[in-house]
Amino acid sequence: MRMVLFYLGLLLTVGGFAQDKKAYVFFDKNGKRTSYKKLLRKSEKADVVLFGEYHNNPIAHWLELELLKDLQPKRTLILGAEMLERDNQEALDRYLQGAIDQKGLDTLAHLWNNHKTDYKPLVDFAKTHQLPFVATNIPRQYANLVYKKGIQALDTLPSSEKQWIVRLPFPYDGTLSQYEKIKKMSGHSTDNLPMAQAIKDATMAESILMHLKPNALFVHFNGSYHSDYYQGIGWYLKRERPNLRILTIGTTSQAALKKLAKENYNQADFILVVDEDLSN
Numbered sequence: 578m579r580m581v582l583f584y585l586g587l588l589l590t591v592g593g594f595a596q597d598k599k600a601y602v603f604f605d606k607n608g609k610r611t612s613y614k615k616l617l618r619k620s621e622k623a624d625v626v627l628f629g630e631y632h633n634n635p636i637a638h639w640l641e642l643e644l645l646k647d648l649q650p651k652r653t654l655i656l657g658a659e660m661l662e663r664d665n666q667e668a669l670d671r672y673l674q675g676a677i678d679q680k681g682l683d684t685l686a687h688l689w690n691n692h693k694t695d696y697k698p699l700v701d702f703a704k705t706h707q708l709p710f711v712a713t714n715i716p717r718q719y720a721n722l723v724y725k726k727g728i729q730a731l732d733t734l735p736s737s738e739k740q741w742i743v744r745l746p747f748p749y750d751g752t753l754s755q756y757e758k759i760k761k762m763s764g765h766s767t768d769n770l771p772m773a774q775a776i777k778d779a780t781m782a783e784s785i786l787m788h789l790k791p792n793a794l795f796v797h798f799n800g801s802y803h804s805d806y807y808q809g810i811g812w813y814l815k816r817e818r819p820n821l822r823i824l825t826i827g828t829t830s831q832a833a834l835k836k837l838a839k840e841n842y843n844q845a846d847f848i849l850v851v852d853e854d855l856s857n
Contacts, residue, residue, distance in 0.1 A: 601636045601851045604837040606844070613640070616826070616847045617647050623794060623824040625785060627810055629801030629845060631828045632660075636851045638695045641798055645702050652794040656703050659781060659799035660689050660696050661712035663741040669712050673704045687717070699798065713784035713797065715777050716741050724773040743779040748816065755808045778803055782813030801828045805844050830855070 605611045620626050628644070630637040648654060661669060668685035671677045679697070682688070689696065703710040719742055722730045731745060739745065749772060751757070756771035763770045781799065789795050803809040805827050814821055827845030830853040831838060841848055 599834055599852070600855060601640075601849060602834045604841075604848045604850060606842065606846055606848070608837040608839075608842050611847065613643075617644070619824055619846065620644065620648060620794070620796075621651055622822065624789065624822040625814065625824070626794065626796045627804040627823065627825045628796065628798050629804045629825065629827045630798060631830070631851070632689075632695075632800055633691065634828065634830075634851055634855060636855055637828050637849060638698075640849065642698050642702065645699065645796065648794065648796065649702075649706055649708075653790075653792060654706075655709050655711065655788055655790065655793050655795045656699065657711035657713040657781075657785060657788070657795060657797045658696065658699065659714045659777070659797075659803060660692065661710075662687060662714045662716045663712055663780070663784065664716050666712045669700070669710060672700070673710060675704075696798075709788065711784055711788045713781040715743070715780040720773045720777055723776055724769050727767070727769055728772050728776070741780075743776060743783045747776065747779045748813075749775050749779075750812075753808050753812065755802065755806060774802075774809075778809040779813050782810045782817070785810070785814065786817055801845075807843075807845075 603611045603613060603616060626644075628637075628641055630641065645654070645656070665686040668677070668682055671685075672679070672682040677685070700710055702708070719731065719734070719738075728746075731739070731742065734742075749768075751760070751768050751771060756768075756775060759771040759774055760768065781797070781803065785795055785797055797810070799810060804811050804825050807825065811823055811825060814823060824847070825845040826847045826849060827841075828849045828851065829838070829841050829844065830851050832853050834850055834852065837848060837850060841850075
């Protein structure tokens with residue numbers, strides 16, 4: 578009996594220490610500590626959830642899948658992601674329908690290097706539950722063309738290729754802080770780099786609106802920068818549909834998780850703060 582009590586006490590002590598080592602925490606836009614439970618409850622009432630992630634962060638990817646598991650019994654879901662480009666939709670649909678296997682999708686689509694570990698679980702969730710999964714992003718070669726030669730370079734593309742891009746011309750506001758940051762970081766005098774970012778945002782937003790259905794919830798996965806501070810994808814969505822109920826999730830990293838850094842206030846409705854040792 579004494580040994581049983583000893584091991585029970587040891588387990589409780591170890592458990593107490595473990596509770597002090599947190600890998601992540603949620604805050605609201607005002608810097609107040611909040612919970613996944615509240616995030617889930619708010620997500621259930623949205624039309625669109627923009628889950629802004631760090632692309633190589635395991636906590637973000639785990640939570641993305643957990644959110645889908647918890648939402649699926651409660652809402653009709655449509656999924657989409659930055660990591661899949663519009664011209665890959667046919668191959669993606671064939672995979673979801675079981676017409677091709679993973680090897681076939683690898684061959685036909687431009688998948689990210691971390692697709693197998695981080696995004697395949699999301700796609701496979703859609704496949705298992707027979708949910709649509711939308712390849713929302715502009716093909717990378719066209720965004721690169723904007724960066725290298727400017728937006729006018731897209732005018733030379735044939736109409737067959739323009740279908741993969743947001744309808745041109747598209748609105749662009751270079752004074753938005755996220756685009757201004759990109760321009761400052763690049764050190765370039767032209768708007769080519771922020772414009773390349775904007776055409777991704779606009780294309781993803783258009784893709785979401787094209788596939789959004791009444792009474793359904795569209796859950797979209799993208800790099801946090803594409804939806805942080807209610808700009809990027811969200812800005813384009815609101816421009817077209819001002820009454821759309823959008824919930825945003827942003828991701829950031831900190832050495833300490835007790836308080837949200839002031840500069841991250843208003844980053845999103847829910848801000849996922851992960852230990853910086855788990856961040857790319």
